[in-house]
Amino acid sequence: MSHKPLILVTNDDGITAPGIRALVEAVAPLGEVVVVAPDSPQSAMGHAVTISKPLRLDKIRSAIYGKLQAYQCSGTPADCVKLAVSKVLHRKPDLLVSGINHGSNSSINILYSGTMSAAMEGGIEGIQSVGFSLLDFSYDADFTYAKKVARIVSKNILAGGLAPGTLLNVNIPRGPEAEIKGIKVCRQARAKWEEEFDERKDPNGRTYYWLTGKFVNYDKGEDTDEWALKQNFVSVVPVHFDLTAHESIANLNQWNWE
Numbered sequence: 001m002s003h004k005p006l007i008l009v010t011n012d013d014g015i016t017a018p019g020i021r022a023l024v025e026a027v028a029p030l031g032e033v034v035v036v037a038p039d040s041p042q043s044a045m046g047h048a049v050t051i052s053k054p055l056r057l058d059k060i061r062s063a064i065y066g067k068l069q070a071y072q073c074s075g076t077p078a079d080c081v082k083l084a085v086s087k088v089l090h091r092k093p094d095l096l097v098s099g100i101n102h103g104s105n106s107s108i109n110i111l112y113s114g115t116m117s118a119a120m121e122g123g124i125e126g127i128q129s130v131g132f133s134l135l136d137f138s139y140d141a142d143f144t145y146a147k148k149v150a151r152i153v154s155k156n157i158l159a160g161g162l163a164p165g166t167l168l169n170v171n172i173p174r175g176p177e178a179e180i181k182g183i184k185v186c187r188q189a190r191a192k193w194e195e196e197f198d199e200r201k202d203p204n205g206r207t208y209y210w211l212t213g214k215f216v217n218y219d220k221g222e223d224t225d226e227w228a229l230k231q232n233f234v235s236v237v238p239v240h241f242d243l244t245a246h247e248s249i250a251n252l253n254q255w256n257w258e
Contacts, residue, residue, distance in 0.1 A: 005031030005094040012114025019100035022143035026150035036084040039072035047117040077118035096122035099132035106225040107191040130168040145177040189224035191217040
């Protein structure tokens, strides 16, 4: 048995995405790395799990991963974590890292993100977990500084641990390290997507819809992830999967329930 920390690496962009290769490179010096990731892109899948069709899990041999254990899964990011814990790993990982996502997962995007849902599933399993996202959708994005951030954050989690039920959402601005002002611990901004559906016709004349819209930040606070990213800081938001609105319990207990 290895005495190194066991690190599970996953993502939502798929096992061949440049971001997950960068994340493997970032955390490989920190422990024993096992990769379990979707066999195809699963962006915006949220916390979906597969219940209506078989799941496939195949070990891959690729120059990308060298001698590391690496598996591709036909399911969602949450499926990948469940299968990794149940069928692949010899013990519970010391750390789960998800990403590095191509594009932001700040603010409300955490609810839609497959990257963060994989991290959330890790948290549910009692695994210290973190999701990383780079604000660059390009396939040729430069992950040099993002890898440094991923290693710093991962080292801190392995050394100091996270509070029970807590995981981290880390977003990294686009650009070279010299342009980044530092790392800020933040809260999630109150923002949302104002969505529209573009109505179109296919070649057969049938109507279909294409989701469009714009991201709107209603939060003017200077302690949020959106503010930090706009100012060119890395944002680190601690989150949890307990969605209870605790402050509302006392008020609801005053209602007439008869």
